[in-house]
Amino acid sequence: MKVAVIGAGWGGMAAAVQAAQAGHAVTVFEAGRAPGGRARAVAAQRADGTPVLLDNGQHILIGAYTECLRLMRAVGVDPDQALLRLPLQLVFPDGAGLQLPDVPPPWDALTGIARARGWSLGERLALLARAARWRLAGFACPPGTSVAGLCAGLPGRLIDEFIDPLCVSALNTPAGAACGQVFLRVLRDSLFAGRGGSNLLLPRRDLGALFPEPAARWLQERGHAVHLGRRVQTLARGGAGWLVDDEPFDAVLLASGSHEAARLVAQAGTTAALQSWAACAQALRHGAIATVYAELPGAPAALLARPMLALRPRAGRPAQFVFDRARLDGQRGLLAFVVSAFEGERAQLEREVLAQAAEDLGLPGLRVVQTVVEKRATFACTPALARPPRHIAPGLQACADYVAGPYPATLEGAVLHGVAAAQDLKG
Numbered sequence: 001m002k003v004a005v006i007g008a009g010w011g012g013m014a015a016a017v018q019a020a021q022a023g024h025a026v027t028v029f030e031a032g033r034a035p036g037g038r039a040r041a042v043a044a045q046r047a048d049g050t051p052v053l054l055d056n057g058q059h060i061l062i063g064a065y066t067e068c069l070r071l072m073r074a075v076g077v078d079p080d081q082a083l084l085r086l087p088l089q090l091v092f093p094d095g096a097g098l099q100l101p102d103v104p105p106p107w108d109a110l111t112g113i114a115r116a117r118g119w120s121l122g123e124r125l126a127l128l129a130r131a132a133r134w135r136l137a138g139f140a141c142p143p144g145t146s147v148a149g150l151c152a153g154l155p156g157r158l159i160d161e162f163i164d165p166l167c168v169s170a171l172n173t174p175a176g177a178a179c180g181q182v183f184l185r186v187l188r189d190s191l192f193a194g195r196g197g198s199n200l201l202l203p204r205r206d207l208g209a210l211f212p213e214p215a216a217r218w219l220q221e222r223g224h225a226v227h228l229g230r231r232v233q234t235l236a237r238g239g240a241g242w243l244v245d246d247e248p249f250d251a252v253l254l255a256s257g258s259h260e261a262a263r264l265v266a267q268a269g270t271t272a273a274l275q276s277w278a279a280c281a282q283a284l285r286h287g288a289i290a291t292v293y294a295e296l297p298g299a300p301a302a303l304l305a306r307p308m309l310a311l312r313p314r315a316g317r318p319a320q321f322v323f324d325r326a327r328l329d330g331q332r333g334l335l336a337f338v339v340s341a342f343e344g345e346r347a348q349l350e351r352e353v354l355a356q357a358a359e360d361l362g363l364p365g366l367r368v369v370q371t372v373v374e375k376r377a378t379f380a381c382t383p384a385l386a387r388p389p390r391h392i393a394p395g396l397q398a399c400a401d402y403v404a405g406p407y408p409a410t411l412e413g414a415v416l417h418g419v420a421a422a423q424d425l426k427g
Contacts, residue, residue: 001250001425004029004242006232006264009037010411011400012255013215014071014418016224019253021074024425026224028216029244031231031256034208035216038377039411041208044370046334047297053206056372057291058323058336060169060308062088063199064190065412067419072211075218082210083201084328088112088191090165090310093360097161097310100198106135108198109191123155127162130154139188144383145180147171165310168320168340171408172287172378179383185406202307204329235264241395242268251395253421255414257376258284258388258402265392273393280388284402289377290342292319292353294366299333302326303363311337317356318342318349334369346371378409390417397421 001024005016008030016026034040042054061068061083069079087108091097096118100108113127130151141150147167151159159175167175170186190198203210216226236243241250254261258281266278296303304324311319321338325331337353350368358364379387379402387404390397399421400414407413 003425004244004249004252005255006252007037007255008035008212008216009255009414010039010211011414011418013212014415015253015255015399015422016219017071017074017215018419018422019425020219020222020224022422026219028219028226029230029232030228033229035212036208038374039207040212041206042372046295046369047367052331054293054370055207057289057374057377058338059203059207059411061201061411062190063201064193064197067415068412071415075211075214077211077214082203082205084204084307086200086202088198088200090162091306092310092312104195105192119157123158126155127158134184135192139184141180141184146383147175147178147180147183150180150183165320171381172289172340173381174341177382179381179385182381182406182408186408202328232264235268237269251425254398255400255418258379261398277388277392280386285380286376287378287380288342288373288375290339290349290371290373292337292350292371293369294335294337294354294357295369296333296363296366301332303333303335311356311360316352319353319356342373346373381408390421397424
C-alpha cells in the first residue's frame with residue numbers, strides 16, 4: 001500500500017517504521033523542521049556562547065516501555081548506550097523518599113516502600129496496605145474516581161512525597177483532577193509488571209537522537225519519503241483511498257496533535273462519523289509542561305549527588321523534579337528543572353525556580369540558559385474522559401497519544417498506537 005503518515009512525532013515515526021517493515025511504501029509529512037513532535041531536540045546557547053542541544057522537555061522513559069525500546073533497536077539505537085537505567089527512585093535532596101531495589105516484582109515495590117527513608121512505620125504500613133488493596137481489586141476502580149479519591153485517607157506525607165509526584169509526572173494532571181483508573185493502570189504496568197518494568201530510563205542523548213531522527217534516516221535509506229517543514233493543508237477522500245494535498249494514498253495515519261488532526265478530519269467529509277471524531281478530538285483539554293534549563297558557570301563537574309532528584313513544590317517554588325545533565329550527557333553545570341501542569345508566566349517561573357534551587361539544593365548563582373514551555377504537552381487526563389478512537393474511517397486512522405486507550409499521554413502510549421495502526425493496514 002501507499003501510506004501517508006501525517007506527523008513525525010514518536011507515534012508517527014513508530015507507525016512509519018512499522019508500516020515500512022510490513023512492505024508498504026511510506027511518505028511522512030511533518031510541519032516542523034525536525035522530527036520528534038513534543039519530544040525533540042532544541043538548539044540553544046550557554047552563557048559563554050557555546051552551542052548546546054537541549055530537549056523541548058526533560059522526558060523519562062521506564063523499563064515497561066517495551067515498544068519504544070524495540071523500535072529504537074530496529075532503527076539502530078542501542079538503548080543500553082542511549083539510556084541510563086536506574087531502579088525507580090523518588091529521592092529528595094535531604095535523602096528522604098523511596099528507592100526500589102533491583103529485585104523481581106512485587107518484592108521491589110514492597111521492599112522499597114518498607115525501607116523508604118523519612119516515612120514513619122505507620123505511613124509505610126498504610127501505603128503497603130493500600131497497594132495490596134489495589135492489587136486485590138485488579139487495579140480497577142469505579143468510573144469517575146480521581147486519583148485524590150483513590151488515595152483518600154492516606155497520610156499527607158505519602159500524598160506529597162509519593163502519590164503527587166507519580167501522578168503529575170505520569171498524567172501531567174493534579175491528583176484532584178486526574179483519572180484514578182489510568183493512574184492504577186500505570187502502577188500495574190510499571191511497579192507490578194515484569195522485572196525492570198519500573199526502572200527509570202534517563203536519556204543520555206537528546207530526544208531527537210534517541211528515536212525520531214534515526215527513524216527518519218532509516219526510512220530514507222530504504223527509499224521512503226520524509227518531508228520536514230511540510231504542513232498538510234488538505235485531506236479528502238479520493239476514490240478508494242485518500243488525497244493528501246491532492247496526492248493519492250491508499251491509507252492515511254494521522255499522528256499530529258489532536259487539534260490539527262481534528263482540522264483535517266473535519267474538512268475530509270461531512271459524514272456524521274467524521275464530524276463526531278473531529279468534535280471529540282477538538283474538545284480535549286491540554287496541560288503545559290515547562291522545563292527551565294539553568295547553569296552554574298565554571299562548574300567543574302556534576303552539581304547533584306544523583307542524576308535526578310524529586311523536589312517539594314510549594315507556593316512560589318514550582319519545580320517537581322531536577323535533572324543533572326552532567327550525569328546524563330556530560331553537559332557540566334547544567335540542570336533541568338521540570339514543572340508539570342504548569343500555569344503562569346515565564347519570567348516569574350524562572351525567578352521562582354532559581355530561588356527554589358538556592359533553597360532546596362544550596363545552589364545560588366544559577367543562570368537560566370533557556371526555558372521551554374510546551375503549552376500543549378499532554379491532554380488533561382481526567383476521570384471518564386472521552387477520547388477519540390483510533391479508527392476514523394476506512395483507510396484513515398489516528399495514532400497519537402490522545403487516542404482512546406488505557407494510558408496517559410506518554411511516549412509509549414503514542415508508539416503503541418502507531419504500531420497498532422500500521423499493523424491494521426490492509427492491502
